[in-house]
Amino acid sequence: MPIGNLDVPVIGKNVVIAVLVQTHILFAAFIIGAVLIAATSEYLGMVTKQNNYERFARSLARFVVLLFASGAALAITFVLALVTLFPVFFSILQNVFFWVFLVEAFMFLGQIIIVYAWYNVWDKLAYRKSLHVVFGFIAGFFGLMAMTMIDAVASFMLTPAEVTSEASLVARSFLNQTMVPLNMHRFVGNFSYAGFLIAGWAGWRYLRTTREDDREYYDWMGHFGLLWGFGFLIMQPIIGYGYLKGIRESAPDAFNTIMLGSKAWVFNLLVLWIAVLSIASTAYFVHKLRFAVKPMETLRKLAVGALGFTALFTVLNIIPANANLVPQIGLVFGQGEDTQIPLGSMYPWKYIGLIGLMLTGFFIVALYLRASATGFHWGRASRWSQYALMACAFFVVLTMITMGYTRETARRVDNNPAYLINGCVKLDQQIVKEGCPATPIIEGAGE
Amino acid sequence: MMDLALMLLQQGTTANPAPIGVFRFFAAFVLIVTIYSSFLGFTYWISKDE
Numbered sequence: 001m002p003i004g005n006l007d008v009p010v011i012g013k014n015v016v017i018a019v020l021v022q023t024h025i026l027f028a029a030f031i032i033g034a035v036l037i038a039a040t041s042e043y044l045g046m047v048t049k050q051n052n053y054e055r056f057a058r059s060l061a062r063f064v065v066l067l068f069a070s071g072a073a074l075a076i077t078f079v080l081a082l083v084t085l086f087p088v089f090f091s092i093l094q095n096v097f098f099w100v101f102l103v104e105a106f107m108f109l110g111q112i113i114i115v116y117a118w119y120n121v122w123d124k125l126a127y128r129k130s131l132h133v134v135f136g137f138i139a140g141f142f143g144l145m146a147m148t149m150i151d152a153v154a155s156f157m158l159t160p161a162e163v164t165s166e167a168s169l170v171a172r173s174f175l176n177q178t179m180v181p182l183n184m185h186r187f188v189g190n191f192s193y194a195g196f197l198i199a200g201w202a203g204w205r206y207l208r209t210t211r212e213d214d215r216e217y218y219d220w221m222g223h224f225g226l227l228w229g230f231g232f233l234i235m236q237p238i239i240g241y242g243y244l245k246g247i248r249e250s251a252p253d254a255f256n257t258i259m260l261g262s263k264a265w266v267f268n269l270l271v272l273w274i275a276v277l278s279i280a281s282t283a284y285f286v287h288k289l290r291f292a293v294k295p296m297e298t299l300r301k302l303a304v305g306a307l308g309f310t311a312l313f314t315v316l317n318i319i320p321a322n323a324n325l326v327p328q329i330g331l332v333f334g335q336g337e338d339t340q341i342p343l344g345s346m347y348p349w350k351y352i353g354l355i356g357l358m359l360t361g362f363f364i365v366a367l368y369l370r371a372s373a374t375g376f377h378w379g380r381a382s383r384w385s386q387y388a389l390m391a392c393a394f395f396v397v398l399t400m401i402t403m404g405y406t407r408e409t410a411r412r413v414d415n416n417p418a419y420l421i422n423g424c425v426k427l428d429q430q431i432v433k434e435g436c437p438a439t440p441i442i443e444g445a446g447e
Numbered sequence: 448m449m450d451l452a453l454m455l456l457q458q459g460t461t462a463n464p465a466p467i468g469v470f471r472f473f474a475a476f477v478l479i480v481t482i483y484s485s486f487l488g489f490t491y492w493i494s495k496d497e
Binding site for chain 2: 015022074
């Protein structure tokens with residue numbers, strides 16, 4: 001080994017990588033989502049001439065510019081940690097994905113340049129607004145492309161395929177089986193995550209501010225953020241299903257680990273967070289409908305019914321399949337896996353829960369958008385509605401962390417030790433299978 | 448106490464169903480939340496007077 005097999009005392013080297021990557025992703029996902037939301041908001045401000053959109057877009061762009069350094073610093077630290085702690089594994093990844101990493105680096109560079117330029121020329125291009133909006137969307141595009149490149153690597157680690165010919169080179173490495181669903185999942189997730197965080201921030205500022213115009217603005221911002229957050233969240237069950245289907249077909253052991261095996265509890269945690277997000281968002285919408293400029297009592301009653309259904313469906317999702325709750329810490333009841341819990345099985349109950357949650361979500365968003373068309377009286381929201389927004393921001397962070405952990409822990413198939421590249425490279429950086437893609441993809445094709 | 452200290456200094460994985468695995472799981476979580484919130488707080492602090 002080039003620099004020896006280093007370890008980190010107390011927390012171990014796996015935790016070092018996990019902490020750096022998870023924290024980086026919390027910034028990176030926010031930046032990609034926020035840039036696109038801000039650019040869209042700027043465009044809406046240009047079209048509707050409503051000042052809130054422009055004020056929001058500019059504030060968010062400034063925050064993204066300032067936040068960029070934190071996200072980038074964590075990314076560099078992570079790469080340094082990976083090279084130091086997992087040098088063999090990193091060289092394998094470089095061999096397979098040299099061009100992908102190179103493209104990612106340039107996409108990252110492009111994103112930095114355009115985001116800074118976009119914010120910096122805000123006043124200069126005040127009379128060429130269309131051009132300025134395009135700057136924002138291009139910055140978002142670069143961010144999405146950088147994400148796409150790293151998604152190819154991350155999905156390959158879970159569902160790698162042997163490159164058997166030069167013709168199948170791209171299809172079997174870059175476009176591995178879970179690359180597209182993972183990318184879609186993260187594309188939608190960026191908007192949802194950034195939207196919930198924006199809504200939570202607006203809720204906090206709404207409660208703190210003493211100026212009437214600021215109260216109105218932050219009330220509007222909470223509403224706008226939550227529309228992005230919840231609107232995109234309700235698309236996730238179907239995209240997530242597609243992603244899990246890809247994992248089940250190409251890495252069935254990994255699927256069993258996270259869905260049926262000793263790590264099934266991570267999905268229970270995940271649906272618990274989604275339950276809080278869904279109920280808090282729906283409750284906010286129900287509350288907000290009271291302040292529609294044109295009173296809509298029927299819509300509000302329907303929304304109350306939708307809140308009840310949301311609660312019902314989320315409960316269906318939460319119920320564990322058996323009493324083997326968290327075996328790692330001894331949280332096992334009855335006969336463990338042999339003790340089945342009523343209404344806890346995947347089929348049909350979880351499917352009913354997830355589909356029901358999506359349909360109810362679309363229903364309530366449609367009702368809310370219908371009311372939004374006539375406008376709301378801003379600045380009159382209750383404290384509790386703002387607490388709901390802040391709860392959404394907190395729980396969406398937990399959701400992100402839990403999902404990241406779930407994807408990575410799926411490779412702990414036999415846990416002896418786990419895999420870095422599923423079925424190919426173990427956590428101790430040993431290649432354990434013939435034909436694993438460790439050579440450069442051009443040279444290695446067919447070997 | 449000495450046993451705990453020795454255990455914390457040993458190599459292991461987060462998925463190991465032993466106290467060290469559980470400790471590392473929560474240590475990672477606390478570190479992520481701490482770094483994330485302090486960077487966010489710092490960014491807000493440097494931007495709030497504009």
